[in-house]
Amino acid sequence: DTGVSQDPRHKITKRGQNVTFRCDPISEHNRLYWYRQTLGQGPEFLTYFQNEAQLEKSRLLSDRFSAERPKGSFSTLEIQRTEQGDSAMYLCASSLESSGAVPDTQYFGPGTRLTVL
Amino acid sequence: LAKTTQPISMDSYEGQEVNITCSHNNIATNDYITWYQQFPSQGPRFIIQGYKTKVTNEVASLFIPADRKSSTLSLPRVSLSDTAVYYCLVGVEYGGATNKLIFGTGTLLAVQP
Numbered sequence: 001d002t003g004v005s006q007d008p009r010h011k012i013t014k015r016g017q018n019v020t021f022r023c024d025p026i027s028e029h030n031r032l033y034w035y036r037q038t039l040g041q042g043p044e045f046l047t048y049f050q051n052e053a054q055l056e057k058s059r060l061l062s063d064r065f066s067a068e069r070p071k072g073s074f075s076t077l078e079i080q081r082t083e084q085g086d087s088a089m090y091l092c093a094s095s096l097e098s099s100g101a102v103p104d105t106q107y108f109g110p111g112t113r114l115t116v117l
Numbered sequence: 118l119a120k121t122t123q124p125i126s127m128d129s130y131e132g133q134e135v136n137i138t139c140s141h142n143n144i145a146t147n148d149y150i151t152w153y154q155q156f157p158s159q160g161p162r163f164i165i166q167g168y169k170t171k172v173t174n175e176v177a178s179l180f181i182p183a184d185r186k187s188s189t190l191s192l193p194r195v196s197l198s199d200t201a202v203y204y205c206l207v208g209v210e211y212g213g214a215t216n217k218l219i220f221g222t223g224t225l226l227a228v229q230p
Contacts, residue, residue, distance in 0.1 A: 033217065033218075035218075040222070041220075041222060042204055042220025042222055042223055043161065043220050044220070045217040045218065048217060056217070058217075089158075091160045091161075092160075093160070093218075101147050101149075102149060102166075103149050103151065103166070105163050105166070106163070106218060107163070108159075108162065109160050110158075110159055111158070111159070111160050113158070
């Protein structure tokens with residue numbers, strides 16, 4: 001399977017613990033995105049990488065959240081001192097930078113479901 | 118970014134054609150219209166994208182009138198496996214190198230036997 005993969009698929013943690021999620025994009029894709037989705041809502045943008053450079057972070061991404069993409073390949077999203085409000089599905093997507101005005105097609109992974117007790 | 122409005126939910130039966138309309142009155146000249154599908158506990162999946170008139174692929178058709186203030190996703194002969202949430206997205210926010218998608222709440226399509 002050459003799609004976007006995420007690990008773990010499920011994570012249960014206690015409030016105050018740190019968690020780290022991993023995303024492996026489609027190999028030739030240079031753009032990588034993180035989104036968060038809560039029940040009944042569409043995904044919300046968190047952050048975006050072009051190669052290894054993190055180019056934008058949403059206001060949702062507080063100082064407890066950090067993301068990295070070393071060497072422009074896989075990415076990790078870390079949440080420190082988790083809170084119950086962090087419980088959500090965390091989605092990763094990747095795309096190949098397109099030329100011209102046509103937007104990139106973003107390919108999503110299956111997500112990591114976080115439950116904070 | 119252009120705001121989109123689509124029905125919260127729709128019901129259909131197997132074998133029927135389903136049309137989901139999305140309104141986007143303030144679409145910008147260079148905005149594209151994109152539809153994603155999402156099954157429970159999965160990430161969204163790209164369905165189709167277009168700029169004007171009609172676009173068709175192996176999954177769906179997208180109809181865009183001349184004024185581009187709305188668009189209609191057409192799913193031919195739906196099956197139970199088409200039960201999902203369908204998101205209409207207009208434009209992609211470009212700011213520097215930003216390329217983020219802005220999702221609404223989508224349309225929950227329920228296909229019954």
